[in-house]
Amino acid sequence: MTGPDDTAVPDAPAREAQHPRWWIYRSGGAPLRDTVLSDVLPPPPPWRTFDGGPVLPPPPEDDTETVRRLGAHRPAAREDSEAARKEAEMVNSALLLRRPLLVTGRPGTGKSSLAYRISRALRLGRVLRWHVTSSTTLSGGLYAYDAIGRVQDTAARTAAAGDGPPPDGGPAPLEVGDYIQLGPLGTALLPHAEPRVLLIDELDKSDLDLANDLLSVFEEGSYAIPELLRSSRRHPSATVLTDDPDRTAVITGGTVTCRAFPIVVITSNSEREFPPAFLRRCLLLEMPEPDENDLADMVAAHLGDDTVTEWGGEIIARFLDRSRERGGLSIDQLLNSLYLASSGRLDDLDGSVTEFCERVWHRLNGAGPGARPR
DSSP, X not given: OBOTTSOBOOOHHHHHHHSOTXXXXXXGGOOOOSSOHHHHSOOOOGXXXXXXXXXXXXXXXXXXXXXXXXXSOOOOOOOSOHHHHHHHHHHHHHHHHTOOEEEEOOTTSSTTHHHHHHHHHHXXXXXXXXXXXXXXXXHHHHEEEOHHHHHHHHHHHHHHHTTSOOOTTOOOOOXXXXXXXEOHHHHHTSOBSSOOEEEEEOGGGSOTTHHHHHHHHHXXXXXXXXXXXXXXXXXXXXXXXXXXXXXXXXXXXXXXXXXXXXXXXXXXXXXXOOOHHHHHTSEEEEOOOOOHHHHHHHHHHHHOHHXXXXXXXXXXXXXXXXXXXXXXXXXXXXXXXHHHHHTSOOTTOSSOHHHHHGXXXXXXXXXXXXXXXX
16 A cells, blocks of 8 residues: 555554554654644643644645655655654654653764654644754744844934925834744744644754753743833734744734644754753653664665665665764765765776765764774
8 A cells, every 4th residue: 555655554454553542653754644633633731731822824835845854755664663663652752742852862863854754744844943053042043133124224214204294105114023033943832723843953052051041931832022022002913024934923912822832853962961950841862873774764765766776785784884983974974975876977986886985984073084983
């Protein structure tokens, strides 16, 4: 049996036998079919219930980014691996409890891709991505206010009008909402009917205070925009831009409250520890090292089954050997090498293709290919 995209799909009795009944997200990221998430997702715990509104339209799709992240092909999901089952257990727990999922593991093991697999499997549209750096602040993830732009526009309008009164039918007054754009976190907390998928990428790169600053937002499911609060008596509602391209949202009373708590995937390379209060509010998933079958599936998703058949066996096996010797390589490096091998441009290569591919498998600490692990 195949689905509409020619993906192999087990029959219904087989699916029931393979998966616990409480699972919504299937192991291996098999897509949810013939329904929407809100039809099968149970109500949240009483302490995780939010009542924001009015409900916004569904989010836009972003097939281009999903294909870039996960590949254009969709091989049959591996249902029986221990790693896939652990992933499904933690994703479903986060879904039911409405809690963030903290995903740890070595760089290059596909932690960020989990957010895109969840969104594609549950049909939740565009993933909101918040890439964290050492200068990232909570307010930057929630919204940005262009105060300078507003001052400049006000000055330009005043100069154009001169000293006389504005003519009848002149331009509308400047609204503070015109200079506010919500960030990825701020957009995820808007009152959507279906939960948005929010990827907070590399939180361990942040300032030490950011994890603590997130606690209140995660607990309350809401945040205030002071610039709108100050003007809420004169202007109870304001239209602002969101992180979705060409999308706006109406904010009432200067406060945003979610309705469906977002599916928050937080990635960390384990470069530092997080505060206990933050960890208490998250569920934890450690991303394992991919095995030979996992790597073959990833290559097939991006480059097709023919590439795996013709080149994958020897190169993937060699890649795993070198990854163990050099302390861990990135999946991107394997994809790069197999793309070169299957491109048809290495026919006159002096030496074997496998040996050539190893030249792009450098250590991830900046050392050369021959460096030994520390």
